[in-house]
Structure formats: structure tokens, C-alpha cells
Amino acid sequence: MADPFALGVAFEEAQDPDDRTRRGAWFTPAAVARLLVDRALSAWSGPRPPRVVLDPSVGGGAFLLAAHERLPEARLVGIDIDAGAVAVTDEALAGAGATDVVVVHGDGLDPSSTPEGADLVVGNPPFLSQLRTATTRDDDRRVRLRGWYGEAAEGYVDESGLFVLAVSRLLSPGGVAVLVVPEALLATGSAARMREEVSSRCGVEVVWRDTDGVFPGVPTCALLLRRVRRGGVEGARTGGDSWAALLADDVPLVADPVPGATRTVGDLATATADFREAYYLVADHVREARPGHDDPRITPVGLIDPAHHRWGATTVRFAKQRWERPVAVDLPPAFLATRSGPKLLVATQTKVLEALVDTVGDMLPTTPAITVRTDRPWHVGAALTSPVLTALAARRHAGAARTRTALKLSAAQVLALPLPDDGPAWDAAAEAFRAAHDTTGPDERTHLLQRCGASMWTAYGLEADPAATGWWSDRLPRR
Numbered sequence: 083m084a085d086p087f088a089l090g091v092a093f094e095e096a097q098d099p100d101d102r103t104r105r106g107a108w109f110t111p112a113a114v115a116r117l118l119v120d121r122a123l124s125a126w127s128g129p130r131p132p133r134v135v136l137d138p139s140v141g142g143g144a145f146l147l148a149a150h151e152r153l154p155e156a157r158l159v160g161i162d163i164d165a166g167a168v169a170v171t172d173e174a175l176a177g178a179g180a181t182d183v184v185v186v187h188g189d190g191l192d193p194s195s196t197p198e199g200a201d202l203v204v205g206n207p208p209f210l211s212q213l214r215t216a217t218t219r220d221d222d223r224r225v226r227l228r229g230w231y232g233e234a235a236e237g238y239v240d241e242s243g244l245f246v247l248a249v250s251r252l253l254s255p256g257g258v259a260v261l262v263v264p265e266a267l268l269a270t271g272s273a274a275r276m277r278e279e280v281s282s283r284c285g286v287e288v289v290w291r292d293t294d295g296v297f298p299g300v301p302t303c304a305l306l307l308r309r310v311r312r313g314g315v316e317g318a319r320t321g322g323d324s325w326a327a328l329l330a331d332d333v334p335l336v337a338d339p340v341p342g343a344t345r346t347v348g349d350l351a352t353a354t355a356d357f358r359e360a361y362y363l364v365a366d367h368v369r370e371a372r373p374g375h376d377d378p379r380i381t382p383v384g385l386i387d388p389a390h391h392r393w394g395a396t397t398v399r400f401a402k403q404r405w406e407r408p409v410a411v412d413l414p415p416a417f418l419a420t421r422s423g424p425k426l427l428v429a430t431q432t433k434v435l436e437a438l439v440d441t442v443g444d445m446l447p448t449t450p451a452i453t454v455r456t457d458r459p460w461h462v463g464a465a466l467t468s469p470v471l472t473a474l475a476a477r478r479h480a481g482a483a484r485t486r487t488a489l490k491l492s493a494a495q496v497l498a499l500p501l502p503d504d505g506p507a508w509d510a511a512a513e514a515f516r517a518a519h520d521t522t523g524p525d526e527r528t529h530l531l532q533r534c535g536a537s538m539w540t541a542y543g544l545e546a547d548p549a550a551t552g553w554w555s556d557r558l559p560r561r
Contacts, residue, residue, distance in 0.1 A: 086174040087112040090142020093170045108297050110206045110262065114290075115144035118304050119152055119204055121289040122260040125306055132156055132201035136252075138190030138245060139163075143171030145204040150180045156202075160185040161195055191244055193230055198252050203259035203307075207245035209300065234279055238272040240264060246305060250280040253309040260289060265301040265481035268325035271492065277325055284309050288328040291486075301486045303329065329480035334550035336473045342543025343500030347466070350501065351426075351456035353493035356449045363417065364448055365401035367410045377409035378418065378446035386429035386451060387559045388436045388467045388531055389518035393445075396561075400448070410446055421446055426454040426463050430490045431483050433557035434472045437463040439519060452493050461508055462501070464515035467531060468538035469547075469554035471499050487557075502541040511537035524560045531558060 094109040110118075126132060133156055135149040140160030150158060158180055162168050168187045175183050188195035190207070219227070219241075227235035231244055242263045249259045267273050268288075280286065290304035347353070368380060371394075382400055385392045392398075394407045410418075423443040429436040430450045438445075439459045447453055456462050465471055475489055483490035502508055511534045518530035532555060539546040 086147050086178040087142075087144055089170050089174040089177070090144055090147075093142050093166065108206065108209065109142045110144045111296060112144055112148065114262075114296055115148040115204075116151070118260045118262070118290060119145060119148040121304070121306065122202055122204055122258050123152060125258045125260075125287075125289075125308055126202065128201065128256050132258075134159060134197070134200050134254075135202045135204065136197065136200040137161070137205040138196055138203065138248065139205050139207040140171045140185060141167050141206065143167075143174045143185075145206070146171065146180075146183075146185075147174060147178055149202065149204060150175065150178055153202075154180075155182075157182045157184070159183075159197060159200070161188050161190040163187075163189050191227065191230060191241070191248055193248070193251075196248065196252055199254040199257075200249075200252055201254055201257050203249045203253060203257070203261070205245075206262035207242045209240060209242050209264050231276075234275040236275075238270075239276060240267055240273070243267045243273045243276045246307070247276045247280055250284045250307055250309070253284070253307065255309055257309045259307040259309075260304050261307070262297070262302060262304050265291075265303050265329055265486070266483075267481070268303075268305075268329060269479050269482040274323065277323070280307065286325055286328070288325075291329070301481065301484075303481075324478060326480040326482070327477050330477040333476040333480065334469075334473045334547060334553050336470055336477070336547075336550065337544070338474055338477065340470065340474070340500045340502075340542050340544070342502050342541070344503050345501050346497060347454070347462060347499050347501055348497035350458055351454050351462055351497065353428075353452055353454045353497050355452045355493040356447070358449060360417075361449045364410050364413070364446065367413050368401055368405070368408050369411055370405060371407040371409045375409055376444075377411050378413070378422065378444050380405075380408040380410055380448060381427065381445040381451065382448045383429040383431060383436075383451050386427055386436055386438050386447075387561065388434065388527075389438060389463075389515060390527060390559075390561075391438055391440075391445065392561070418446075421453070424459065426456060426459045426466075428452040428454060428466060428491075428496055431485075431488050433487055433489070433559075434554055435466045435475055435489065435491075436559075437466040437515075439463055439516075450490070452491070452496055454496065458512075460512040460516045464508070464511035464534050465501055465538060465541075466496070466499070467515060467534060468511070469535045469551050470538055470542050470544065472554050472557075473550050475499065500542075502538075502543070505541060507537050507540035511535075511541055528555075528558055528560055 136159045137145045140162045146158045165187045284307040287306040289306045292302040427438045514530045514534035
């Protein structure tokens, strides 16, 4: 066969796009499959070449074809829930001259379908986000996954994460796996139990990031798992709480924990974030502000900049429409009461942590903005806006946002950020942060924020890092 990989490409092109999205099926180009198989083999340190290569979601067979090119004597094992994919892979491997092949129609997450003791596992498991209607698990699927993977399968964990967990269990001692996964899997809370169990038996690395848009729509990387050998550790294990630091090689390094931090935001504040239900409620009550209005000003994250409320200065898209001065009218009093009053708003899905003080109390944040309540908003806001905490948050939570350059924190993660001791440097930062709110020019605001950031280095007892400050300053919005 001239090009066995072409069968998988043709099979993909014949798929209905909606059905492919529902199944999370995104087939892997031959060049990427070869690259990742090579990365896996580079990590192999056994006394002999791998004898069994497994792809638990084989798709069009690209990974097994690439493995056969490098390991012509190895047994190739593939599983897929799609019978068409199984037939295509069988035909492609036969065309490539592979003879020791077992490709079965089954669920790659079902432990009874997967062989134990695989030396090498490679693949691109389905991305099935549980926050999208089209890919949400039904009740029967939830029960089965809970039976196979326990608490790790609860909540909103993407099924690609459960494939990572399954592979960590079936790898032979010293075995290696490379799997393509969404980057959010390395940081989101829903995958924490999965990460904890995987880290208990495997070292974890990131060996590839999709910077060319091979898999559009979601930031993607490839994880390398190296199973601990009996009687010793094969490579360093990664802490299970978060693997985000594996994605932060371009983020300035800030000591964590910060030496000069003696408490956290949670010691001085509370924080909350609304769910989508609140968004839909507000969407039913939005209108353009009228002259002399006293209605709460709807404030999506697009209107929150550091020390700058952009409401009325720019249009914003909300509830599928574009608004100039959106307000909410006739909201239920109980709903409004919990969101009114002075507060500190923190935007997420942004390049830096963006904090804004609402002194009047009439800003109505919408998801995914975070509301922080504290009697020291200028001090807490100055810390959140600093290069220290932006770099720290980027290293702790890289991968959680929709884009690679953005930050996305939960309310709990904001509360866990460190704060310094009281002192003149923190006071000076708070004053600069307050002054930045009062200025109308973007250049002067940027200058004051930079002054705030410089004082926060001192407040944390750290020597100012010019590279980290420049990295942060370059990401500040200037408008």
C-alpha cells in the first residue's frame, strides 16, 4: 500500500462533523504521530525494545502505523469504540505489512478490554468535555465509569483524563506512554483525583505542545508517563495537585511559596463566582441605561481592566447582543442583595490578573468574573494586580484557560494566593493602585500600575525581577 496513513485521513474526512464532535474524535496527522512515537521511544530505558504497543483509542491507526515503522517486531494492539475505525486500522496495518496485530471493537476505558503489561502506549484519546451539552455523559456512562475509576470519574473530568488514568494502571514497570490531551487537564480541579493517582505511580512530563493548530479549538499538548519500576523510581514523580507548571516554561519563575508571604487572600477576604444560571437570569433583565439611571451596571470580564472600569467607554457583547451601557432592571431583590455593595472584582480568561475596586457598589459582575469582599480592597487589589501574583498564578494554573496566553482562576484559587506582611511598601502599592483608578489616561494608569508592581516586589521581600516585571508589563492592557 502506497500510504497506509491515507486510509485514516479518508475515514476522518467521511465522518459527519457533528458526530465526530459528539465522540470527541480528532484524528492525528502522520507527522505528529511519528513525532510522538519518537518522543516515547526516546524515554524508553528498558534492556530490550518495547514488545507490546497499545493505542486504546486507535481512530484511523496513525499511532500504531508510526510505531510499526519504528518497531517492526512489536505486537500492535488497538481498541476503539467505533467499529469503522477498527476496520480502517486493520486494513491500514495490513497494508503496512504488520502481522502481529490485535485490533478490537470495544471501550478503551473498560479494564476488561485493555491488556495489562503494555510496554509502550501511544494515542490521542477522545476529548469529551463535560461542560458542553454535545459531549456530556449520560447516567449509564457515569455509573460505569464510576465503577471502573471510583472518585476520579466523578464531576466534570474530561474522559481524556480517564484514559490517562487507565494507561497509568496498565503500563508495565518501566513502561512509557505518550498521550495527546487538552491542556486544561493539567490544571482543572475536576481532574485533581486523576492527577493524584497517576502521580502515585508515574513520572509525568509534557513532551509536545500544539502551537500550529493541529487540533483546533482547544489548547492541546502531549503527556509522557513513565511508570515507576519495581524497586526504584524511574524519573521524578510530579505532584498530583496540579501539573500546570509543566506548561509554564515561558512564565517567569517566582518562588512558591513566596518567602515574604505570611498569609493568603482568604485570610483577609471572601470570594465568590456565579454559575451559568446567574448569567441567564441577568440576561433576561438587561437593557441600555437611560439618563439618570440608578440600575446596577452589568460588568462582564470584558469591561474589567486593572484599576479601570470600561463600562460606557466601549461596547460589550452580552446575552448574544452588543451593548453600549448595559444595566439590569427588575432583578429579584434577594439576588441583587448578594451582589451589591462595595467589592473587588477580578477578571479571568485574561493575560494578567485584573482587579478593579467597585467603591459605589453598583457593578453587577457576570460569570466568569470573581467577586472579592474585603475591608482592605486597595491592598488586596494591589497584590492581585502585581507581577508577583500574576506570575505565580500562571505557574500554578497554566492550561486552565480557553487560550494558551490567558489565566483562569477559580474563587478558591484566588483566595489561596499569598499576601505579605503589613508595611510601608504594601501601603505604597495600595496608594498607587488607588490612584490608577482615578486617572483617565491609559499611559498614566500604566505608569501607576507599574509603580504598584514595583512596590509589591518589596512588600513580598523579593528583589525585583526585571524579566518578570517586563513580562507582566507587556501583558497589561493599555486602553
